[in-house]
Amino acid sequence: MHHNDLARTGQMLAETALTLANVNSARFGKLRFLPADGKVDGQPLFVTNLTIGAATHNVVYVVTEHNSIYAYDADSGAALWQISLNGTGETSSADVGCQDLTPEIGITSTPVIDRSRGPHGALYAVAMTTDAGGNVHHRLHAIDLATGAELLGGPTEITATYPGSGAEGSNGILTFTPALHTVRAALTLVNGTIYMGWTAHCMSGNYNGWLMAYSAATLKQTGVLPVTPNGSQGSIWMAGSGMASDGTSIYFIDGNGTFGTNLNPQGFPADGDLGDSFIKLSATPAPVVTDYFAMSDVVAQAAADNDFGSGGAMLLPDQTTSAGTVKHLAVGAGKDNKIYVVDRDNMGKFNPSANNIWQELSGVLAGGIWGSPAYFNNVVYYGGQTDALKALPVTNALLATTPSSQSPTRFPYPGATPAISANGASNGIVWAAENGPVAALHAYDAANLARELYNSNQAGARDQFGPGNKFITPMIANGKVFVGATNGVAVFGLLN
Template sequence: MSLTGANETPSDDRGCGDITPKIGITSTPVIDRNRGPHGALYAVAMTKDASGGIHHRLDALDLANSAELFGGPSEIAATYPGTGGNSVNGVLTFDPSLHTERAALTLVNGNIYMGRTAHCMAGPYTGWIMSYSADTLKQTGVVNIAPNGLQGSVWMAGSGMASDGASIYVVDGNGTFGTTLDANGFPVDSNFGDSFMKLSTSPLKVTDYFAPLDVVQLANTDNDFGSGGAMLLPDQKTADGTVKHLAVAAGKDNKIYVVDRDSMGKFSPTSNNVWQVLTGTLAGGIWGSPAYFNGTVYYGGLNDNIKALPITNAMLAATAASKSPTIFAYPGTVPAISANGTSNAILWAAENGTTGALHAYDATNLAREIYNSNQAGTRDQWGQATSSSRR
């Protein structure tokens, strides 16, 4: 099944350093098994027509026969008030040639959420978040992250947006952040570069956020907060029994931020007003999302071991309870857990390199490696590993 239109190609010959030579489907699709006759797969495809024009389209495909559903595909287009980016007369217009889809699609309450990052990492791009109806493929919401500035990409190394069913949570990358705040602590210019944002789903808008105290410096030194994805934790209890609704995120600067989803902390130039900041726990930055299992958070940083960080009284341990014997080179690794309920948990991790490797560790003691794909000579090897998370 091809998602390219007539006389179109999934190639872009501009020689971009981010996605080359193919564009096509660059973000993980999402599946809804209850929509359409047999369930539906939603994907965004990026193509180039015979005249060189770039298109982004949302497709919904029948899981059984790949038939196009709900009148699709739907051409992605948007406008938003603002004076930044490629604006004309106070209006930003989504330019498909400047943007691409990297963050995984997210399905919440009947809407598909997508975030846009830069294509070719050049030009007057800005960060776009859009929502589309899963039933009609019609646009239901648009937010621009830096409408009066530049950049603010949503990429998160391919991770999807997090959601508690009522809100969605996004960490965006380098871009303009407005340090002048209104009476409610929000940037007066609505620029949220390098911020951890909470957005309502209907209407789609930023309702809370956290930006590190060095947010401007992060953008100036290419230390994206949004190089890693967000993860929501199950309800946690403090020592006095107070229930906390927490989320974690980390980026290129090696710090782990734990935020209270009920009051994320906003911005202060003198302090990080969040639940917890872990400095020095990670040896390198994060290009991906963490994993969670049975009261423990797992991170796999750049040039670092995978580290198991238990949660006690709603506080994340600053020192790892266990760590993998393997140190993972660029871009680190994205851990994943398989388990039978709360038992027999295995942490899986892919290693980049000339000869890639799939590792399996005992999630309760990462020092114990159960398997790796190089153990049996060439039998399980997959050859050179590549990374699509580079930014």
């Protein structure tokens, strides 16, 4: 899944090959490039010891905006299979004038894998297509990991209605408009239910943000929840990051949109409009909102396009205060250069006078967040736009207000979503992809980000992999680092 676990920490703690001693330009570099027929906006995914035919493979899965899925042998780079999710007479959808996704829109969100489904395990993905009549479709697919075949009677056409008078409403009913929407956030699978969040192209048009739930066993819809049922917008995109979960609840941050400041006795918006909020849902087939946090100036922030939901949510492991109280915390940050730490047991809701949350950090980030943090060894790592990657230790359930270290590199828009490799608590390495005309993969000592171990431009053209792609998260597995690009996936590892 995206960022390795449901807490979205980005940790890979079983990495034994890559160490602080051997990740350098003399011993580490680009091994190969896995070609693809379109942009790779979803994070590559990895499966170990999968039997395909008579052989056992470690497999990396690549999805593209051209609606293709590739299975490659992760060790040799050999192509195992390739499929298209276009229906008969259909193509990937044309560029809709949004610079974020161009020139085509197909599979944008990172899929999720369940090895217990079907004969070999299933990869769930959402594809956007356009038919010969110009009609746009979104479909949920379950794909056999070994063969690429459709599973579970799929695909399922995605439709939705919900009571409300919001932007996509008529006569008291909202109707999901396929042409307006994209699934940007990575798919989330919890307790047999797949959760997906919808946004609009460049957050434009007369739209509502939607959350939908589908059965992983049947691909049938089990729940629908617009985040602004009586308003507009409310994008769930989080720069492609996945919703987080502790197994009983789902956590996500939506960007922009209507927030209803008229609260009911329970402290929830009476009209149900939760734009620009950090939202907690029940992890059930038909999810409901159980708590939330909205900034005291949420209406002004949304009006200024200062989205909270430009970044994703991450759950921290249980933390203990100086008084011995165990806290269940989550962190999130957006465009306003602040980090918000919420108590998952009491998220704070809305108060026009103050943010009643566990901790709010100002002045730590030099730029807004268009991505997600990572966590390792009681340290949170954030990479803001035009900012250095920063390490914020957690002590007594509080994030440090001054970084313990930071990278020498400042990452241009959209910043970086870091990932971690380590062997348990040792050999911690922070990996980050840099966007730009010549992209770069960076590796830093997790204990001291000022110590750069490697970057892919150090050896001249040897390790370069072309222009950058937005919102890319490095994926580490079995001694290799996989980085999505504009026409495939670059694979890095130990040389020789």
